[in-house]
Amino acid sequence: MADDNKVIIPIGPQHPSLDEPASFTVTLSGERVDNVVIGIGYNHRGLEKACESRTYVQDLYIVERVCGICSHSHTSAFCMGVEQLAGVTVPDRAEYIRAIVAELERLHSHLLWLGVAGHEIGFDTLFMYTWRDREKVLDLLAAIGGNRINYSVNTFGGVRRDLDESIFAKITATLNELEKQINYYLELAQTELTLKARLSGIGCLSKEDALKFGATGPVLRAAGVAQDIRTAEPYGAYKNFEVNVITHTAADVFGRTAVRILEMLESIRIIRHCIKEMPEGAILAKVPRRIPEGEVIVRMEAPRGENIHYIRSNGTDKPDRIRVRAPSEANWHGMQHMLKGEYLADVPISIAAIDPCYSCTDRAITVNSDGTRKVTDWQSIRKYGIDWYKKRGLDMADIRLERGV
Amino acid sequence: MSNEESKVLQIISNFPNLDGRIRQIAPKRIFTDPLESGEFHQLVSYIHDEMGFFRAHHAVGVDDGENLGFIYIFSDEDNTILAAKQTVPKENPEIESLNKLYPSLLLHELELADLFGAVISGLPDVPHYPLPDGWPEGSYPMRKEWKPEYFNKETMTYEPPEEVQKNG
Structure with a gap:
């Protein structure tokens, strides 16, 4: 007991409603959250330190394992940084392949999130449907890179895997199936009153607070801010075509749900466009082993938001410093704020709504x-x-497993 | 003149001491040289209050040998990144927190304290991050002289051989 009217409830670091180790010390006034102290860092692996004593090529494999979901996002940022430092131009075909894999990654990440959200609110049918659909995307990524999560498509100067017509046909067929499913989820979110009632008005983070606390990705866009690095600072293939930035004005968990579902449809459109406009030519440019001295800040849009890599090179084959700011790191500050005033029962879905990262x-x-x-x-x-x-x-x-909804 | 160049000129016209020490290094990227604490904080207050750099993305620690560098990364509505660098002696790495101006920097500054040994005034009373409880005092793993092979995970002690301690 904190005082006569307040109760402190420790949630985590190991708790049934948490998928990763984090602790939330929740002070309650009745059923309402008065304050939350977030404890993270239970799984700090020292990857940045490890990168300093290894070569850039070895680091590529470490950076790929920063995140169990956004592995391609991290290697994309890291490769772009090293390529900028080395003054290397990546072939257009490689940029388009990177974009296809990035959008497939966004698809499987958002499908995963939608399932977790369903599970957190007791809608396990949605969890089963979306995770079944996510398998289709993972099968595509396995066909492209030989693995479901760490697909290792990126390398310095381009990509390690070329894509041919047979894989394009497979992607197209799967996207056609997925589009129907995702439209169904959209209809569900718009028309299913129970779902809407459960997700609306909770985990609120206003536009002003989202900006103040540095929120990013769907959390920021659901607060009405049209910020997406693919359009704010276009990189790679995104320089060549428009990306529709999805926003919502609800600024709550429902808004984040709607943004993610619509972003999946946008990802499908982008992948189809990249396949249609796929340039011919090489997929790899030569990059020197020793990277000239310099420093670079790279921004890219991962499924959870803005992913920033700072790289400082010293002219050798090993980096002097790599600093990764994953999107979840930016969303923790806002989350603490959004939980205040919530009912305790809404805490799990509000935490899940920023899509904090975990490996699988x-x-x-x-x-x-x-x-x-x-x-x-x-x-x-x-x-x-x-x-x-x-x-x-x-x-x-x-x-x-193949049965439709 | 590019947008970034005009922003650099605006800063230099207000802070003539930064002439030659702040520059555009790439499209949408403005970097400063390492700055002393006073000029760093004047610059940050100015870009926050007068130039619309409302976002703080990140604070990166770097080990520059005798000194520690702390690179704060900001951006404005145009998505121009300004990386302002602060340098302090490793022997006395005292800095002031920017958390009140930019609440989004809290976790990053906690990292600078835990991993680089920055002594930061003005931070709220929050749990350790990211190192675990019981981490040895005065052991800062992101400094270059810190070697993982001398750290004992079982006893949570960091014991480099004497000659390593002397030579760094």
Whole structure:
């Protein structure tokens, strides 16, 4: 108890409603949040320090692992910075491939978020639908890069994978399916009164406060600010075509939901455009191993917002300093503000609404007690799940994952 | 004259001491040389109050050997980035917080304190970030002389050999 009328509730760092380690010390006045102290940093991995003692090429693999969702965003920013320092121009075809992968990343990130949001408000059907659809995007990324999350498409001077007509056909077919689904989610958000009532008026962050606390991405755009680095400071392929910046005026969790759903439709439009206008030619320019002395600040639009990399080079093959400011880092300040005055029951969805970052992977490695390792693939995990339920009298083997809504 | 050049000129006309120490290094990028605390804070107040640099994105620490550098990254409505650098001696790295002017800098300044050992006045009383409780006093992992091989995760102690301590 804080005083006669106030109760302090510690949430996290390990808590069922949190997907990542963070602590929220919530002071309540009745059911309302009076104050929140956010504790983060439980999983600081020292990646920036690690980068200083490794070469740029080795760092590329570290930077890719800054985020389990936006891996391409971080390598894009890092590559753009190194390319600027080296004075290298990336071939147009590589820029378009980077943009396609970036938009696929935005799609799977927003689908993931929509599922988490559904789960947080007890709408688990939405969670199951969106995560099923996200699998289709991850399958495309696996087909492009050989992996679902760390696709390793970027390298200095361009991309490591060229795309051909067969993959374009596959992307196009999947986008056609996804577009129908996402339009359905849009209709759901606009017409399903329960959903709208649950998400409206909570997690509010006004335009003034969003700017004051440095909010970014869908959180900022849902407060009515048309700020998107793809148009504010166009980079790569985005210099060649228009991007429609999606905004909303609700400035609450519902607004963030609407922005993300509409952004997915915009991503689909951009990918189709990039495939149609895909330039011919090389996908890679030569970049020297030693990067000339200098410093650079790179901005790009990741799914969660503005991603900034500061790179300082010293003329060797190792950077002097790399500093990554991921978008979630910018949104924490505003989140603390938006939770004040909320009902305790709205705290989980309000936290989720900034889409704080967490890692995921499809391949679990189990270490047995005798020290041997076993790598479990997706199909095996699915079979394990089906068998687990079957033992408990529920047979899910006949459920077709491809069934439409 | 580009937009960025005119902003540089406006700053120089108000702060003649910055002539030759602030420049446009790329489109939409203005960088300063490392500045002393007084001139740094005068510049930041001016760009905040008079030039519309309302966004503070980031504060980056750098180890410059004898000195520590703290690079604050701002932007305005045109999305011009201004990177203002402050330099302080490593022996006495005292700086003033900009958190009151730019609340979005809180986490970044906490990082400068934990990882670089910046002694920052004017920060609110908030939990440690990002290093864990029990981290050894006076051990600043982003300084160049700090080597991960001398840190013991089990005992949470940092014990470099004597010759390393002497030579840095």
